[in-house]
Amino acid sequence: xxxxxxxxxxxxxxxxxxxxxxxxxxxxxxxxxxxxxxxxxxxxxxxxxxxxxxxxxxxxxxxxxxxxxxxxxxxxxxxxxxxxxxxxxxxxxxxxxxxxxxxxxxxxxxxxxxxxxxxxxxxxxxxxxxxxxxxxxxxxxxxxxxxxxxxxxxxxxxxxxxxxxxxxxxxxxxxxxxxxxxxxxxxxxxxxxxxxxxxxxxxxxxxxxxxxxxxxxxxxxxxxxxxxxxxxxx
Amino acid sequence: xxxxxxxxxxxxxxxxxxxxxxxxxxxxxxxxxxxxxxxxxxxxxxxxxxxxxxxxxxxxxxxxxxxxxxxxxxxxxxxxxxxxxxxxxxxxxxxxxxxxxxxxxxxxxxxxxxxxxxxxxxxxxxxxxxxxxxxxxxxxxxxxxxxxxxxxxxxxxxxxxxxxxxxxxxxxxxxxxxxxxxxxxxxxxxxxxxxxxxxxxxxxxxxxxxxxxxxxxxxxxxxxxxxxxxxxxx
Numbered sequence: 234x235x236x237x238x239x240x241x242x243x244x245x246x247x248x249x250x251x252x253x254x255x256x257x258x259x260x261x262x263x264x265x266x267x268x269x270x271x272x273x274x275x276x277x278x279x280x281x282x283x284x285x286x287x288x289x290x291x292x293x294x295x296x297x298x299x300x301x302x303x304x305x306x307x308x309x310x311x312x313x314x315x316x317x318x319x320x321x322x323x324x325x326x327x328x329x330x331x332x333x334x335x336x337x338x339x340x341x342x343x344x345x346x347x348x349x350x351x352x353x354x355x356x357x358x359x360x361x362x363x364x365x366x367x368x369x370x371x372x373x374x375x376x377x378x379x380x381x382x383x384x385x386x387x388x389x390x391x392x393x394x395x396x397x398x399x400x401x402x403x404x405x406x407x408x409x410x411x412x413x414x415x416x417x418x419x420x421x422x423x424x425x426x427x428x429x430x431x432x433x434x435x436x437x438x439x440x441x442x443x444x445x446x447x448x449x450x451x452x453x454x455x456x457x458x459x460x461x462x463x464x465x466x467x
Numbered sequence: 468x469x470x471x472x473x474x475x476x477x478x479x480x481x482x483x484x485x486x487x488x489x490x491x492x493x494x495x496x497x498x499x500x501x502x503x504x505x506x507x508x509x510x511x512x513x514x515x516x517x518x519x520x521x522x523x524x525x526x527x528x529x530x531x532x533x534x535x536x537x538x539x540x541x542x543x544x545x546x547x548x549x550x551x552x553x554x555x556x557x558x559x560x561x562x563x564x565x566x567x568x569x570x571x572x573x574x575x576x577x578x579x580x581x582x583x584x585x586x587x588x589x590x591x592x593x594x595x596x597x598x599x600x601x602x603x604x605x606x607x608x609x610x611x612x613x614x615x616x617x618x619x620x621x622x623x624x625x626x627x628x629x630x631x632x633x634x635x636x637x638x639x640x641x642x643x644x645x646x647x648x649x650x651x652x653x654x655x656x657x658x659x660x661x662x663x664x665x666x667x668x669x670x671x672x673x674x675x676x677x678x679x680x681x682x683x684x685x686x687x688x689x690x691x692x693x694x695x696x697x698x699x700x701x
Contacts, residue, residue: 306548306553307547307556308548310544310546311545311548314608315544319540322541322567325567326544327564327568330564333556333557333558333563334564374548375611
C-alpha cells in the first residue's frame with residue numbers, strides 16, 4: 234500500500250498503541266500540510282481579512298459556496314445514518330438542527346450587500362472546484378462509510394476554522410458585515426466545538442495508513458485550495 | 468403486480484391527474500385500514516388513556532421503544548441524505564435537531580417513575596416486534612430510496628398521532644405524568660406539523676400502485692400492532 238512506505242510505523246487506527254505520538258488526524262494532515270497552508274493563506278483569505286476583496290470576487294465565490302449547502306446536508310445526513318455510536322448520532326443531529334435553522338442568514342445579507350443577481354444566487358454556472366467537490370461528496374456519501382464521510386466533513390470544516398482563526402491571531406477584522414460575517418460563521422464557540430467533535434471522531438475511526446483516506450484528504454484539500462483560486466476566474 | 472388488481476385505476480404517483488380522488492396516502496392506507504384501526508384502538512392505548520395501565524407493562528414497552536431511537540436516527544438521517552429537494556432536507560434537518568435536543572426528557576422521567584431497572588433501560592432483550600422493526604428500518608435505510616424511507620417514517624409517526632388524538636377526541640387524560648407525557652410527545656402543534664410534512668412528502672413522491680410500497684406499509688402497520696401486543700408478553 235502507498236501509505237506504508239511513507240509512514241512505516243503506522244499499522245493501526247490507534248496511534249497511542251504503537252509508540253507513534255501523532256494522532257490519526259495529525260498523520261493524515263502531515264501529508265497535505267503544504268496545500269492546507271497554501272489554502273488558509275490564499276490571496277482570497279488575505280483580501281477578505283483586510284476588507285479589500287472585490288465585491289464581484291466575494292459575491293461570485295459565495296454563489297458557488299451556496300450551491301454546496303445541499304451537498305453538505307447530504308453528507309451530514311449520511312454521517313448521521315452511518316455513524317456507529319449513539320453519542321455521535323446525537324452530536325451530528327444537533328449540528329444538523331443548527332445549520333438548518335440558522336445557516337442561511339449570512340448568505341441572504343451578503344447576496345444583498347454585494348448585489349449578487351438572483352439568477353446567480355440560485356443557479357450559477359458551476360466552476361471546476363465546485364463541480365469537483367460536488368462529485369467528491371456524492372461519491373463519498375454513496376459509500377455509506379462513516380470514516381470517509383467524517384474525514385471529508387473534518388477537512389472542509391477545519392480548514393475553514395483555520396483560515397478564520399487568522400482574524401484574531403493577526404488582529405485583522407474588516408469593517409463590512411458581508412466580510413466579517415463570513416469569518417464569524419467559521420469562528421466562535423459553536424463552530425470550534427463542532428470541529429473538535431469532528432477531529433475526535435476521525436481519531437476514533439480512521440486508520441491513517443488507509444490509502445482510501447489518504448487519497449480522500451489529498452483530493453479534498455486540493456479542491457479547497459482550487460475553490461479559492463476559482464474565485465478569481467470568470 | 469399485486470396492487471393492480473386491487474386498485475385498477477391507479478397508474479401514476481399523481482392521484483389528481485388520473486381522475487381518482489384519493490391521494491397516494493389515502494390509497495396506501497386503504498389497504499391497511501383494519502390493522503391501523505386495530506393498532507390505534509389497542510388495549511394498550513385504551514389503558515394508557517384511562518390511566519389504568521400496569522407500571523411493568525408501560526415500563527417494559529418504553530424500554531423496547533427506547534431501543535428504536537438509534538434506528539429512528541438512522542432512518543431520518545438517511546431521509547435527509549436521500550431527499551430530492553432542498554425544502555425537504557431543511558424540514559427533515561429541523562426535525563433532527565428537535566429530536567436530538569429534546570426527545571430524551573420523557574423517557575428519563577418515565578423510567579424513573581415506573582422503576583425500570585437501569586439494565587432494562589439500556590439493554591433489554593428485544594421482543595419480536597422490536598427485532599422485526601429494527602430489521603425493517605435497516606433494510607429500508609440501506610435502499611437509500613427516499614420514497615420508501617419517507618413512507619416508513621410517515622406510518623410510524625402518523626399512527627402514533629392517530630392514537631394520541633383519541634385523548635382529546637374522547638376526553639381522556641390520565642393524571643400521572645408518565646402516562647400523559649407519552650400522549651403529549653405525540654400530540655400538539657410541533658408533532659402535527661411534522662406528520663403533515665410527512666404526509667405531503669408521501670403524496671409527492673409515492674406511487675400507490677408500487678408493490679414495494681404496498682408491502683412496506685403492510686409490514687410496518689402489522690409491526691406497530693404487534694409492538695403493542697408485545698407489551699403484554701414477558
